[in-house]
Amino acid sequence: MARLLCFAVIQDAFGPDLEGNIARVEGLIREAAKAGAKLILAPELFQGPYFCKSEETKHFAHAYPYKEHPVIQKLGPLAGELNVVLPLSIFENAGQEYFNSLVMIDADSSLLGVYRKSHIPDGPGYEEKFYFKPGDTGFKTWTTLNGKIGVGICWDQWFPEAARAMMLQGAELLLYPTAIGSEPENPALDTRDRWRRAMIGHAVSNVVPVGAANRVGDEDGQIFYGSSFICDDGGDLLSEMNRVESGFITATVDLDKIAAARADWGFFGDRRPDLYGALTEKQ
């Protein structure tokens, strides 16, 4: 018994031209679909530059209600045309609230819903709390035509609780769209290896493949380090990109084989929810 899933992660640079960014991602989605991918992940907030490096009122104008977002309007129909699942990262305007959100489009173009980034970073170069309210949807695993998929947006990727919550909903694959690079006030700090290690830890602890899509490029001195990757359920890299290239990578995993391995490892059978109370308490 084998249930093979070929999926892709996209890596690219994104400038101020919204239509151009969407068109370039569309082109990469078409290529990845031609290469066999049934599920294609683009980086976080690919609609434009990573605007959160500063706190400026003007950027709120580029948020939209999720169903009306140009990214969803344009790429939603593409999913059904290509029969691919598209988790799409957007800046969402929800009335008086703004979120860093992800819209899941199924392979028949049906819109499965929205998940809002739950953990919001805030610090030099990554001033997200100015823009985004901490998400109110909780973590979600999506039952798509091409697999049960959990997605954690960027900062959510560092939290083992988020990975576990998605697994407990039945996720068979974890995906992380992200925008991470240099630290403007701490140029000596290269977070690349930590970033990978945290997600590789989730892969091992949950016996699940992981894919991460990051942007590249120099945005006014903030250098996004790419390094997008796909690892298997033991944390071995199946495919990776370097710090500068644009394009996509794919990998094929056997979801049935991995489900059997997950049962064999026994982590989920041996969990002790009765002892985890401290994790849900306010400190």
Next chain:
Amino acid sequence: MARLLCFAVIQDAFGPDLEGNIARVEGLIREAAKAGAKLILAPELFQGPYFCKSEETKHFAHAYPYKEHPVIQKLGPLAGELNVVLPLSIFENAGQEYFNSLVMIDADSSLLGVYRKSHIPDGPGYEEKFYFKPGDTGFKTWTTLNGKIGVGICWDQWFPEAARAMMLQGAELLLYPTAIGSEPENPALDTRDRWRRAMIGHAVSNVVPVGAANRVGDEDGQIFYGSSFICDDGGDLLSEMNRVESGFITATVDLDKIAAARADWGFFGDRRPDLYGALTEKQ
């Protein structure tokens, strides 16, 4: 401001001679203390061979009430003599119940208490559910004379919930005594890299140094792979041992510098306990 802690992890092989095993560990503790270590971790169940590879009644005879355990009787006084903290792994007989336990001895030889391994594995070569009741103490962080230390015994090391629970109690260092090696019924599976990746993931996600002590040796065909290591709060290896050597490694970390880095990263400030409810629910 710097608060330096030098600590050590021991790696060795253990045969059926209880007194000999204790004496050899005592010798390594004395050497590590001479090298400057203030906290010294020996591997899991160093009192003898890893008996859990089979299910045999006779092994229950080698469990003792924790205060009376030969390991505690002999090495408890040593802690005060050398001014070192000793987390000691034992097979505990608690009346009608048996546990895979750890006794924490402070640097003045005071016995701080017992923690019982919470997640118990069970499978070919690791038949622990035959011997050990799942622990009833919860996860513990110990305020010792030489730092606030969290310890997770072997299988507990794979669970991000355990690491997080210890961190939420204020742990500044996570230690994992372990006994892991080849898989008798699946000789092609080498779990060494997964084992390290899971703990390195805890280091990164919690911004905390980690030390792991494993045994070596061939016990009737079950090959323990050593590979004991110490990594820093970003998952970089500070020191490691290979798959066969005996001895110890040390590393020095600055607990104040790491606490500042942990605050700067902000993971604990950004946590969303309100969204983690699924982690404590029965499935």
